[in-house]
Amino acid sequence: MSTLISSVDYLPGISIDCVIFGFHDNQLKILLLNFKSTDWLAVPGGFIKESENLEEAAQRILEERTGLTNIYLEQFHVFGDRNRRDNEVMKSAMAAGGNIIGPDHFLMRRFISIGFYALIDFTKATPTPDVHSDTCEWYDIKEIPTLVYDHSLMVTKALETLRFFLDEKLIGFNLLPEVFTMNDLQNLYETILDKKLLRTNFQRKMLSLGILERLDKKMTGAANKAPYLYRFTGK
Amino acid sequence: MSTLISSVDYLPGISIDCVIFGFHDNQLKILLLNFKSTDWLAVPGGFIKESENLEEAAQRILEERTGLTNIYLEQFHVFGDRNRRDNEVMKSAMAAGGNIIGPDHFLMRRFISIGFYALIDFTKATPTPDVHSDTCEWYDIKEIPTLVYDHSLMVTKALETLRFFLDEKLIGFNLLPEVFTMNDLQNLYETILDKKLLRTNFQRKMLSLGILERLDKKMTGAANKAPYLYRFTGK
DNA sequence: AAATTATTGTATCATTACGGTACAATGATA
DNA sequence: TATCATTGTACCGTAATGATACAATAATTT
Numbered sequence: 001m002s003t004l005i006s007s008v009d010y011l012p013g014i015s016i017d018c019v020i021f022g023f024h025d026n027q028l029k030i031l032l033l034n035f036k037s038t039d040w041l042a043v044p045g046g047f048i049k050e051s052e053n054l055e056e057a058a059q060r061i062l063e064e065r066t067g068l069t070n071i072y073l074e075q076f077h078v079f080g081d082r083n084r085r086d087n088e089v090m091k092s093a094m095a096a097g098g099n100i101i102g103p104d105h106f107l108m109r110r111f112i113s114i115g116f117y118a119l120i121d122f123t124k125a126t127p128t129p130d131v132h133s134d135t136c137e138w139y140d141i142k143e144i145p146t147l148v149y150d151h152s153l154m155v156t157k158a159l160e161t162l163r164f165f166l167d168e169k170l171i172g173f174n175l176l177p178e179v180f181t182m183n184d185l186q187n188l189y190e191t192i193l194d195k196k197l198l199r200t201n202f203q204r205k206m207l208s209l210g211i212l213e214r215l216d217k218k219m220t221g222a223a224n225k226a227p228y229l230y231r232f233t234g235k
Numbered sequence: 236m237s238t239l240i241s242s243v244d245y246l247p248g249i250s251i252d253c254v255i256f257g258f259h260d261n262q263l264k265i266l267l268l269n270f271k272s273t274d275w276l277a278v279p280g281g282f283i284k285e286s287e288n289l290e291e292a293a294q295r296i297l298e299e300r301t302g303l304t305n306i307y308l309e310q311f312h313v314f315g316d317r318n319r320r321d322n323e324v325m326k327s328a329m330a331a332g333g334n335i336i337g338p339d340h341f342l343m344r345r346f347i348s349i350g351f352y353a354l355i356d357f358t359k360a361t362p363t364p365d366v367h368s369d370t371c372e373w374y375d376i377k378e379i380p381t382l383v384y385d386h387s388l389m390v391t392k393a394l395e396t397l398r399f400f401l402d403e404k405l406i407g408f409n410l411l412p413e414v415f416t417m418n419d420l421q422n423l424y425e426t427i428l429d430k431k432l433l434r435t436n437f438q439r440k441m442l443s444l445g446i447l448e449r450l451d452k453k454m455t456g457a458a459n460k461a462p463y464l465y466r467f468t469g470k
Numbered sequence: 471a472a473a474t475t476a477t478t479g480t481a482t483c484a485t486t487a488c489g490g491t492a493c494a495a496t497g498a499t500a
Numbered sequence: 501t502a503t504c505a506t507t508g509t510a511c512c513g514t515a516a517t518g519a520t521a522c523a524a525t526a527a528t529t530t
Contacts, residue, residue, distance in 0.1 A: 011248055014347060050345065054315035078313055078349050080289035110285065112249060114313050182478085201518065203479075223527035224477035417507085436489065438508075458498035459506035 010047035012106060015113045016058050017045040017151070018073070019158035020066065021141075022122035023175040028141040028191045029122070030155060031065060033133035036097035040089060040148045041139075043155065044130065045113065058116045065136060067126040072174040073118040076161040077154075080112040084150045093148075097132055117158040119174035166192055170211060173232040181218060181227040182206065245282035247341060250348045251293050252280040252386070253308070254393035255301065256376075257357035258410040263376040263426045264357070265390060266300060268368035270383070271332035275324060276374075278386045279365065280348065293351045300371060302361040307409040308353040311396040312389075315347040319385045328383075332367055352393040354409035401427055405446060408467040416453060416462040417441065 020031040020043075032041045046061035048054065055073070062071045087108050094101050101107055127136040139145075141159065146152060166172055172188055186202050206212060213233045217226040255266040255278075267276045281296040283289065290308070297306045322343050329336050336342055362371040374380075376394065381387060401407055407423055421437050441447060448468045452461040 011345065011347070013246055013248060048315070048347075051317065053317050054313065054347070075313055078289065078310055080283070080349075082286065082288050110246065112246070112283075112289070114315075198518070199478085200480080200520085205517085217526095219526075220477095221527075222477080223475060223529095225479080225525040226527095227478060433489065434507085435491085435509080440488085452497095454497075455506095456498075457506080458500095458504060460496040460508080461498095462507060 009049055011050065013109060013111055015045050015047055015111050016054070016061055017043045017079075017113045017115055017154055018058060018061055018065070019043055019115065019117045019155055020062065021117065021119050021158075021162065021175060022125060022138060023188055023191065024122040024138070026187050026191055028175075029138040030141060030144070031125075031127055031136060032139050032144075032147070033065075033129060034135050035093035035132055035148070036134050038093055038096050040093055041145055041151075042148045043151045044136070046130075054114060058114075058118075062118050062120075064130065065128055066120060067128065068120055068124060071118050071120055072171060073116045074161075074165075075114055075116050077115045077157050078112060079115055079150055079154060081150065082110070084113075085111060086149065089148050093132065113154075115154050115158065117162060119162075119171055121175070121177055123177055163193060170209070170232075170234075176232075179215065179229045179231055181229060183227060185230070244284055246285065248344060248346055250280050250282055250346050251289070251296060252278045252314075252348045252350055252389055253293060253297055253300070254278055254311075254350065254352045254390055255297065256352065256354050256393075256397065256410060257360060257373060258423055258426065259357040259373070261422050261426055263410075264373040265376060265379070266360075266362055266371060267374050267379075267382070268300075268364060269370050270328035271367055271369050273328055273331050275328055275383045276380055276386075277383045278389055279371070281365075289349060293349075293353075297353050297355075299365065300363055301355060302363065303355055303359060306353050306355055307406065308351045309396075309400075310349055310351050312350045312392050313347060314350055314385055314389060316385065317345065319348075320346060321384065324383050328367065348389075350389050350393060352397060354397075354406055356410070356412055358412060398428060405444070405467075405469075411467075414450060414464045414466055416464060418462060420465070 022029045022031070031044060033044055034041050044061060044065045046057065046064070048057040052060070054075070058073055058075075059069070059071060062073065063069055090107055091101060094107070122138075127138065129136040141155075144152070144155060147155065162171070166189070172185070172192065175188060176184060182203050185206060186197060186199060189202070190197055211233055212230040215229040215231060218229045219226050257264045257266070266279060268279055269276050279296060279300045281292065281299070283292040287295070289310070293308055293310075294304070294306060297308065298304055325342055326336060329342070357373075362373065364371040376390075379387070379390060382390065397406070401424070407420070407427065410423060411419060417438050420441060421432060421434065424437070425432055446468055447465045450464040450466055453464045454461050
């Protein structure tokens with residue numbers, strides 16, 4: 001029996017794809033789905049209901065993949081090249097999943113995709129495959145295999161946008177737990193920007209922003225001075 | 236006889252709207268159309284052909300309105316709110332233009348619009364109305380009346396984006412003729428950013444970027460030192 | 471309990487970027 | 501030749517940033 005989605009409930013010709021960032025073990029990661037019974041990897045996506053605004057649709061898609069609500073997200077680019085999707089990939093992927101779709105099926109038509117990137121707390125997410133995938137897993141951003149369609153480009157563009165707005169919009173905190181050390185924060189920045197930062201100056205700059213609340217010290221058990229914990233207060 | 240466009244040639248449910256910036260008389264201006272026989276003003280827009288990439292569609296729309304090719308443009312946001320368009324406005328506007336459209340017409344359905352902003356040389360453009368408009372005219376950005384649908388929001392967002400990337404992408408030069416004085420450039424920046432800049436520091440900064448080629452002096456005929464002319468070299 | 475160790479918090483100094491002022495240069499006019 | 505408005509650049513002080521130094525401290529080792 002087919003679980004293939006139909007076109008009746010969704011806006012035609014438009015999809016949403018989400019580059020979902022998480023941070024763990026000093027690695028920046030994204031969530032990828034694999035099409036059933038294939039090696040093809042793709043960024044999680046979905047369609048827009050007649051009743052939804054764009055961001056609502058993106059939030060729904062994100063919740064379905066992560067179990068989280070109220071996620072930080074931003075649209076970053078629209079991907080609409082004429083031949084951005086290879087329909088043979090789609091057809092094979094659907095066939096492997098047990099769904100036969102003809103050339104007139106709406107999934108075979110041209111699609112324009114609105115790219116969103118999302119920043120979530122890795123420790124709180126529960127990656128969940130969709131009906132077309134076997135797995136939904138985290139991949140280190142430095143080791144992303146080739147993705148289907150233009151999804152590799154999407155990831156590149158999302159990462160560029162994240163880097164660009166990291167300081168501007170102070171969005172990095174969405175990738176950390178509620179409470180963190182200055183070292184955690186610096187590791188996050190260094191990983192995203194892919195360069196080393198000077199510890200002392202990083203601390204000075206972050207503290208000068210006036211967006212951090214200093215909490216108790218964190219007794220790590222290590223043989224050294226215990227660092228303070230901080231909470232992001234958003235000014 | 237109706238000149239109403241049909242939906243057969245275009246992607247359904249998706250439009251492109253363009254905020255077209257020009258600079259003249261020390262004013263930042265945008266091109267606006269008015270719906271035939273009405274007071275309603277709108278940003279120029281259009282639809283995407285099956286054969287076009289997004290940017291190609293935007294370039295075509297821009298050429299139709301300005302006569303220019305190879306225009307600097309960037310997508311800046313997707314507008315897709317469920318109720319972003321008031322269909323009564325569309326119906327009345329079409330009726331005033333001599334086109335009766337029923338509730339099932341594709342123009343009555345939900346549309347998602349990809350917003351592009353474009354920067355053009357005012358002196359080279361030839362504003363041209365489309366089939367639904369009587370006029371296509373420049374409006375000072377400081378005196379934009381209320382626009383239809385969410386077009387006021389589009390203009391605001393486009394201007395914010397332009398300001399944000401003015402230095403970052405060095406895009407201001409697209410609004411000037413090929414050759415200009417430092418004073419021209421400063422006036423442009425002051426108008427876009429809506430604030431005064433210190434002449435001496437502005438000159439220092441622009442020259443230090445290494446993107447300007449100094450040409451001959453411009454003999455203005457005024458009783459003072461003649462300024463140099465510059466050309467943008469794009470490094 | 472004193473010495474050791476790794477890490478943290480902060481002070482300090484040098485360099486650069488930037489806001490602001492001063493002033494000489496210059497193309498025309500009086 | 502003096503005057504004038506504007507331009508190009510030098511200069512000064514302050515703020516932001518890069519880089520180093522060092523004391524403080526939580527555990528471990530002696």
